[in-house]
Amino acid sequence: EIQLQESGPGLVKPSQSLSLTCSVTGYTITSGYDWSWIRKFPGNKMEWMGYISYSGSTNYNPSLKSRISITRDTSKNQFFLQLNSVTTEDTATYYCARAFYVMDAWGQGASVTVSS
Amino acid sequence: DIQMTQSPASLSASLGETVSIECLASEGISNDLAWYQQKSGKSPQLLIYAASRLQDGVPSRFSGSGSGTRYSLKISGMQPEDEADYFCQQSYKYPPTFGAGTKLELK
Numbered sequence: 001e002i003q004l005q006e007s008g009p010g011l012v013k014p015s016q017s018l019s020l021t022c023s024v025t026g027y028t029i030t031s032g033y034d035w036s037w038i039r040k041f042p043g044n045k046m047e048w049m050g051y052i053s054y055s056g057s058t059n060y061n062p063s064l065k066s067r068i069s070i071t072r073d074t075s076k077n078q079f080f081l082q083l084n085s086v087t088t089e090d091t092a093t094y095y096c097a098r099a100f101y102v103m104d105a106w107g108q109g110a111s112v113t114v115s116s
Numbered sequence: 117d118i119q120m121t122q123s124p125a126s127l128s129a130s131l132g133e134t135v136s137i138e139c140l141a142s143e144g145i146s147n148d149l150a151w152y153q154q155k156s157g158k159s160p161q162l163l164i165y166a167a168s169r170l171q172d173g174v175p176s177r178f179s180g181s182g183s184g185t186r187y188s189l190k191i192s193g194m195q196p197e198d199e200a201d202y203f204c205q206q207s208y209k210y211p212p213t214f215g216a217g218t219k220l221e222l223k
Contacts, residue, residue, distance in 0.1 A: 044201070044203075044216065044217045045214075045216060046203065046205075046214040046217075047214075048211050048212040048213070048214070059210065061211040062211065063211075095159065095160070101148065101165075101207035101212075102150040102162060102165045102205065102207055103150075103152075103160070103162060103205075104162045104165075104171065106159035106160050106161070107159060108158075108159050109159060
């Protein structure tokens with residue numbers, strides 16, 4: 001059974017970078033699928049942020065394109081989110097997920113607050 | 117981006133009642149529509165994809181329908197464990213976009 005688990009700081013200062021790790025067990029991230037990040041804002045709006053594919057290609061939401069980077073470490077079966085120049089508007093719960101157009105497995109979510 | 121308008125924002129249903137939730141897309145999405153359930157404090161779970169295909173393990177009281185721009189999720193016989201947030205997602209065009217969610221409570 002596939003499991004995904006997000007980890008990273010719960011508090012980030014404005015203008016700094018937000019970095020999260022998604023650790024995957026039960027499936028090898030180079031075997032298939034797109035490995036995605038999605039966030040849910042206070043008030044419940046959800047935003048797809050981007051993915052890194054099983055082959056290593058990336059696709060980002062144009063609304064974030066200048067600030068986001070998704071990378072991976074295949075030896076650890078992990079993928080990562082970096083979001084630069086954060087503001088309080090980036091306060092959200094961040095989810096990693098396995099996707100092929102739809103997200104069929106999700107992590108538990110990591111709550112991140114941007115505050116000084 | 118394709119806008120997904122979901123309704124209602126919240127509803128309350130009695131045990132055994134049939135419930136419907138709708139999503140309206142700002143343009144045709146060719147049945148590329150998924151529904152998710154998110155219980156309090158838990159991660160979202162995929163219920164339905166391709167508008168009407170039930171994900172493995174999802175109870176048959178859940179069903180999806182629709183075409184073009186208008187889609188719906190039906191729960192035939194509300195159960196206590198169905199109390200959750202539900203949201204739709206289109207995968208027809210990038211970026212994928214989500215509805216605002218429906219909070220379903222047991223009356």
